[in-house]
Amino acid sequence: MDILFDVLRTAIAPSTAAFALAAIGLNFHFGLTGLLNMGQAGFMLLGMYGFAISIQQGWPIWVAILVGLAAAAIFAVLLGWPTLKLRGDYLAIVTIAAAEMVRFLGRSQSLAGLTGASSGIRGSDYKAPFEELSPFPDAIVNIGPFSMHGSRSSSWWLTTVTWAIVLLCAGLFWRLANSPWGRVLKGIREDEDAVRSLGKNVYSYKMQALIIGGVIGALGGITWALGNSVQPDSMGRPTTFWLWTLLLLGGAATVFGPVLGSILFWSSLTLVKSLASAFIPSDVLAPTELEPFSLVLVGVTLMLLVVFRPQGVLGNKKELAF
Amino acid sequence: MADTAFVSVPHEPGAAKPDPILIADGVTRRFGGLTAVKVDHFEVQRNTITALIGPNGAGKSTFFNLLTGFDQAQEGEGQFNGKPLRGMPPAKVARAGMVRTFQLTKALSRMTVIENMRLGAQEQPGENLLRAFAPPLWKAREREITEQAHDLLHRFKLYEKRDDYAGSLSGGQRKLLEMARALMCKPTMVMLDEPMAGVNPALTESLLDHIVELKEDGMTVLFVEHDMHMVRRISDWVVVMAEGKIIAEGPAGTVMANPAVQDAYLGAHHDTDLSDLSLEDDE
Numbered sequence: 001m002d003i004l005f006d007v008l009r010t011a012i013a014p015s016t017a018a019f020a021l022a023a024i025g026l027n028f029h030f031g032l033t034g035l036l037n038m039g040q041a042g043f044m045l046l047g048m049y050g051f052a053i054s055i056q057q058g059w060p061i062w063v064a065i066l067v068g069l070a071a072a073a074i075f076a077v078l079l080g081w082p083t084l085k086l087r088g089d090y091l092a093i094v095t096i097a098a099a100e101m102v103r104f105l106g107r108s109q110s111l112a113g114l115t116g117a118s119s120g121i122r123g124s125d126y127k128a129p130f131e132e133l134s135p136f137p138d139a140i141v142n143i144g145p146f147s148m149h150g151s152r153s154s155s156w157w158l159t160t161v162t163w164a165i166v167l168l169c170a171g172l173f174w175r176l177a178n179s180p181w182g183r184v185l186k187g188i189r190e191d192e193d194a195v196r197s198l199g200k201n202v203y204s205y206k207m208q209a210l211i212i213g214g215v216i217g218a219l220g221g222i223t224w225a226l227g228n229s230v231q232p233d234s235m236g237r238p239t240t241f242w243l244w245t246l247l248l249l250g251g252a253a254t255v256f257g258p259v260l261g262s263i264l265f266w267s268s269l270t271l272v273k274s275l276a277s278a279f280i281p282s283d284v285l286a287p288t289e290l291e292p293f294s295l296v297l298v299g300v301t302l303m304l305l306v307v308f309r310p311q312g313v314l315g316n317k318k319e320l321a322f
Numbered sequence: 323m324a325d326t327a328f329v330s331v332p333h334e335p336g337a338a339k340p341d342p343i344l345i346a347d348g349v350t351r352r353f354g355g356l357t358a359v360k361v362d363h364f365e366v367q368r369n370t371i372t373a374l375i376g377p378n379g380a381g382k383s384t385f386f387n388l389l390t391g392f393d394q395a396q397e398g399e400g401q402f403n404g405k406p407l408r409g410m411p412p413a414k415v416a417r418a419g420m421v422r423t424f425q426l427t428k429a430l431s432r433m434t435v436i437e438n439m440r441l442g443a444q445e446q447p448g449e450n451l452l453r454a455f456a457p458p459l460w461k462a463r464e465r466e467i468t469e470q471a472h473d474l475l476h477r478f479k480l481y482e483k484r485d486d487y488a489g490s491l492s493g494g495q496r497k498l499l500e501m502a503r504a505l506m507c508k509p510t511m512v513m514l515d516e517p518m519a520g521v522n523p524a525l526t527e528s529l530l531d532h533i534v535e536l537k538e539d540g541m542t543v544l545f546v547e548h549d550m551h552m553v554r555r556i557s558d559w560v561v562v563m564a565e566g567k568i569i570a571e572g573p574a575g576t577v578m579a580n581p582a583v584q585d586a587y588l589g590a591h592h593d594t595d596l597s598d599l600s601l602e603d604d605e
Contacts, residue, residue: 180440180448180460187430187441193392194428194500198442199416199507200449208451318487319432 003274005145010270011263012146014154014227017162019266022220023247023258024169028213030244031253032177033206034189036092039079040217041239042099045232046071047218048225049106053114055126061133064126065222072218075102076211084206099240106232121230123153130226131157154227162223166259169216174255176212185209186253245302251315260313265298272297327367328559333572336363343368343511343542344389344420349398351384358384359395359566366511371533371543373553373574376563377587382546383425385563386515390422391415403510417444419510425519425546429496431489435480438488438499439471440464442506471506478502478532494525501532512536514545518552530556550578562586 010016022044029035050068055061079098083091105111107118115121134157136150149155176182184205187195192202221235228234242265250261272294276285285293311317331337342365351359359381366372376382387393389400391412400407402420410418430438440446446467447453448460475481478498483491488499497517504512514533521529534556536543547553553560553574560577562570564586570577577583 176451176454179454179457180446180464181451181454183433183437183441184449186433186437190430190432191428193412193424194430195441196392196412197390197416197422197424197428198503199413199421199444200441201411201413318489 003271003278006274007267007271009146011267012159012163013266014158014162015224016262016266017159017166018220018224018227019243019246020166020220020259020262021162021169021223022217023243023250023262024166024173025213025216025220026243026247027173027252027254027258028176028209028216030247031257032182032185032189033209034088035206035210035213036088037095037210037213038092038240038244039095039097039099040213040243041235041237042095042102043072043075043214043217044221044224044239045099045102045106045235046075047221048230048235049115049121050218051222052121052126052225052230055129056114056121061129064129068222069215069218072214072221073211076214077207080207080210084203084210096237096240099235100237103232103236115232116230118232120232123225123229126230127153127226131155133157158223158226162227165219165223169219170255170259172216177253177255181205248312249302249305251312253319254312254314254316257312257314264313268301269294269298327370328573331367331559333570333576335568335571336361337365337571338363339365339367341368342366343403344544345401346385346389347399347401349385349388349395349400351381351388351393351395357566359388361385361398361563361566361568364561364568366542366544367559368542369537369540370558371537371545371556373557373560374544374546374563375548375550375553375560379565380563380586381566382563383515384566386422386513386546390420390513392422416507416509419507420513421504421507421509421511422513423497423500423504423515423517425515427493427496427500427520429488429491429499431487433488434485435475435488435491435499436468436471436484438503439475439484439506440467442503443467443470444507467506474502474505477535479528492522494521494529497521497529498525498532501529505536509541511542511544514543514547516546516548518547518549526552554578 022040025043026037026040029037047068050071051064054064054067079094083094106115109117111117131151134151134155136155136157138151140147141150141156143156148159151157184195184200188202188205196202246261246265247258249265250259251257273290276290276293277287327340331339344366346361346364349359349361350357374382384393388395389407391407391410391414394409402415402418405418407415430441446460446463448464453459472481475484478501480495480499480502483495488496491499501514501517517529517533518526530552533543557574560572560574561568562577562583569586570580570583
């Protein structure tokens with residue numbers, strides 16, 4: 001029973017929602033437009049830094065959010081400007097490198113005054129303005145089997161806000177994917193030249209998709225930071241690969257695919273970890289080996305998924321299969 | 323009118339036409355040391371079907387890409403319907419009314435047939451990001467577009483397939499879809515790059531009829547083709563390219579009897595009437 005609650009707790013955790021958000025952004029890139037963005041973690045990190053640093057400067061929370069989102073938008077323009085005219089794989093190379101550059105810039109000592117270098121920015125330095133807005137009590141609140149703080153860090157307040165943003169962004173995806181605008185993007189995903197021959201400015205559409213997806217990624221970063229801390233190394237390449245994994249798991253080009261993917265991915269990780277610690281004796285598998293072991297098992301599951309259900313859980317095999 | 327349009331036009335390369343819709347002048351495209359296209363002068367008469375033929379590697383497709391903005395020439399000027407073409411990106415060329423198809427058919431496989439068609443339409447306000455949020459701004463236009471698409475799908479006998487993914491169509495049906503989609507743009511000129519390539523003989527006839535219909539509807543057609551039978555059947559005027567240059571122009575019969583053209587089509591066929599080649603193409 002405890003294991004089940006652990007799994008459910010992970011399923012509704014704000015960080016699961018934050019990953020769902022970043023994956024929705026990636027869905028705009030890959031699912032709709034076919035852009036291979038291998039640096040979504042960089043967009044998340046920029047959102048986190050933009051937000052946390054602005055709060056530290058004493059700016060109001062709304063300005064801080066806008067700064068985080070604007071940083072991601074500018075990053076998208078800088079990345080897209082030289083690469084969107086080229087073939088798809090160039091964007092993949094540039095984005096993976098650029099995301100690493102953001103991470104290294106965050107780690108660098110020369111900016112330690114702003115970014116805290118490799119130790120990052122402590123949650124207590126920027127969470128206060130958000131937590132003050134909370135209508136929940138400033139104490140532990142039990143709802144059903146779940147026990148969380150009302151307002152602090154990974155709280156009921158943050159859970160409510162992040163999942164509301166997830167629903168909003170899923171709605172945004174649904175509206176845009178089912179509009180003529182989304183149709184042009186799907187056309188670009190299939191064949192750019194065909195869309196050009198029909199009189200559409202492909203470059204401009206790809207840029208719009210890159211910016212929107214990146215900004216939603218930054219929103220994911222901000223919400224993630226509100227439950228954790230700003231840590232450059234927590235947003236490295238593995239984060240991007242997890243995002244790809246959970247997007248493909250849930251089903252690319254679908255409205256709820258990234259959301260379901262994030263829930264399934266993180267809760268199955270928790271499930272495997274709890275089961276292993278409960279049933280495998282510690283002389284066979286040391287507690288420190290639990291995390292890598294569960295990642296391996298999840299990895300194998302995903303390989304099976306790609307083999308037997310390449311379109312993901314919700315995906316349409318005819319439309320987009322991995 | 324097409325039958326009388328060419329009466330006064332001399333049968334020589336680069337001949338001036340009475341009412342040209344498309345003009346190219348001094349167009350040169352080099353790839354490194356190789357000059358792929360070097361066309362001194364080229365005109366297409368309005369509301370006619372003009373064929374562009376030539377042996378493999380003659381530069382037909384490159385010339386096609388240059389005219390439609392998919393490739394840029396190092397030198398030369400173009401004019402379409404009075405508008406200069408130089409430096410114009412492909413999307414703008416299409417919006418100006420010159421729409422092309424591709425040799426390797428570009429049906430958007432993982433979209434339905436009807437979505438393929440709708441994508442071809444112009445002036446859909448919902449294709450703007452901000453307006454996309456407000457369906458009332460684009461639903462009316464969407465209905466018009468869908469109606470237009472249904473008419474075209476009926477005409478091209480794809481109506482029953484409208485909700486199928488384009489990837490599930492046969493090669494010939496994809497060619498038809500690509501042509502129908504191009505017509506969604508309401509073009510004044512249609513550029514067809516090898517419309518018959520890979521189409522089974524049963525579909526050939528209806529495809530030919532569709533091309534002739536385009537002319538009857540007032541459009542101008544320029545097509546690249548290897549199938550001499552088709553060239554002879556439907557074209558009003560034939561332009562022959564070899565080694566990047568235009569070497570002959572005229573009605574199909576005259577051009578195919580031209581010794582320069584026969585030379586261009588390599589020694590093996592030197593003594594055969596070019597129209598017999600169609601037998602081999604049709605198998």
